[in-house]
Amino acid sequence: MRTCLVVDDSRVIRKVARRILEDIGFEIAEASDGMEALAWCRAAMPDAVLLDWNMPLMNGVDFLRQLRKEPGGDDPVVVFCSVESDPNSIREALDAGAAEYIMKPFDGDIIEAKFAEAGLL
Amino acid sequence: MRSEDIDLVAALCRTRAGLKVDREKTYLIESRLGALARREGFGAVEDMLDALRARREERMIWSIVEAMALSETAFFRDREAFALLRDEILPGLARERGAKPLRVWSAACSTGQEAYSLAMMTDALATAAPVEIFGSDLSERALEKAQSGLYTQFEVQRGLPIRLLLQHFNKTDEMWSLSPRIRQRVRWKRINLIADLTALGRFDVILARNVVSGLDPVARARVLQSLAAALAPDGVLMLGVDETADDAPEALRPMPGRRGVFARDPAFQKAA
CATH class of the missing domain: 1.10.155 (Chemotaxis Receptor Methyltransferase Cher; domain 1)
Known part of the structure; x- marks a missing residue:
């Protein structure tokens, strides 16, 4: 089964995302900020990362830039999921290596469509 | 009720x-x-x-x-159908036509996402001739929204790749506004599909996806015949992936291996 790391400082968002992603066949791990996510990735690289932007300790973009420097860190397909909807911010996330970008709020259809677009389904 | x-x-x-x-x-x-x-x-x-x-x-x-x-719609609805158009159907027809523009009709297009998806897709295609895109619907309200090119954050996240969003849309307040360049590529018209369609001319590709299944059998046969008659002899009709043209077998033939895709029967209305 393929794995997806859900990174968000909101427990509620993680729970909602987990339920949607489990329904489309992913095994889920959770992290509440970039530091914790990095620790997960160093232990075992996931196939996908659903990544919030604004988090304490390490934000999403900083995490993504660091991830790409790690051994095997180019492999995970990263989909951002943030309230940030300014086109320049979205471009910054894509430039840092994100495959797709979801603007909150989201629903199951949006996650599924974006994961399909990122080649994950 | x-x-x-x-x-x-x-x-x-x-x-x-x-x-x-x-x-x-x-x-x-x-x-x-x-x-x-x-x-x-x-x-x-x-x-x-x-x-x-x-x-x-x-x-x-x-x-x-x-x-x-009113029917639901989304950008690039049914990814496979758009891939087929992009990779096979449109390049093939464009080669046949040479410098003559291709005419594509998004019938019953609702709020325009399908027509604009075609416009964005063909914008990136290196066809020799331009592709003319027509969008029609029964509803003036839907067409007004289509023409405005304004979509909610929710709508632009259903089927539209993020890179195309950044490339073709501007954010204005809470809405996303499609660029004038893409908007100008589509022409809109209110059309009732059960009316006489002969004045519309011939189309190389007609998309009428998830439309005929919502019609009563008599209207369905009539609409399928009218759409077939509006096709160029080598034109292509795309219905929804689960729809058939069984109600107009004399007018349309399924294309082998392509679900929901039909060609005009060569014998149909040949005398006319």
Whole structure:
């Protein structure tokens, strides 16, 4: 089964995302900020990362830039999921290596469509 | 809903647009007409229909039919269908036509996402000739929204890749606004598919996806025949992936291995 790391400082968002992603066949791990996510990735690289932007300790973009420097860190397909909807911010996330970008709020259809677009389904 | 109300709505939909109203789905009728009734200042759907019985106003009739005809749409709906258009159908037809523009029709396009998806897709295709895109719908309201090129954050996240969003849209307040360049590539027209379509000319590709399955059998046969007649001899009709042209077997032939894709039968209306 393929794995997806859900990174968000909101427990509620993680729970909602987990339920949607489990329904489309992913095994889920959770992290509440970039530091914790990095620790997960160093232990075992996931196939996908659903990544919030604004988090304490390490934000999403900083995490993504660091991830790409790690051994095997180019492999995970990263989909951002943030309230940030300014086109320049979205471009910054894509430039840092994100495959797709979801603007909150989201629903199951949006996650599924974006994961399909990122080649994950 | 009262049984006579359902009868009235079903009769209007059938005679005006060939629409089949599923009598079992009263919740669907309620929810679609409920919003219209509120907009028109009625307390309930029943009140709106009573007013219509008292005075059969054409504008009101069409508002009801259009509300019932409204269908869901999304950018690049059915990714496989768009991949087929991009990789095979459009390049093949473009080679045949040479410098002559390709004409593509998004029929019953609702709020325009399909027509604009075609516009964005063909914008990136290196065809020798331009691709002319037409969008039509029964509903003026839907066409007004289509023409505005304004979509909600929710709508631009259903099927539209993020890179195309950044490339072709600007964010204005809470809405996303499609660039004038792409908007100008589509021409819009209110068209009732059960009307005479012969004045529209010939199209190389017609998309009428998830449309005919919502029609009653008589209207379905008629619409399929009209669409076939509007196709160029080597043109292609795309229905929904689960739809067939079984009601007009003399006009259309399924293309092998391509679900929901049909060619005009060479013998159809040849004498005409």
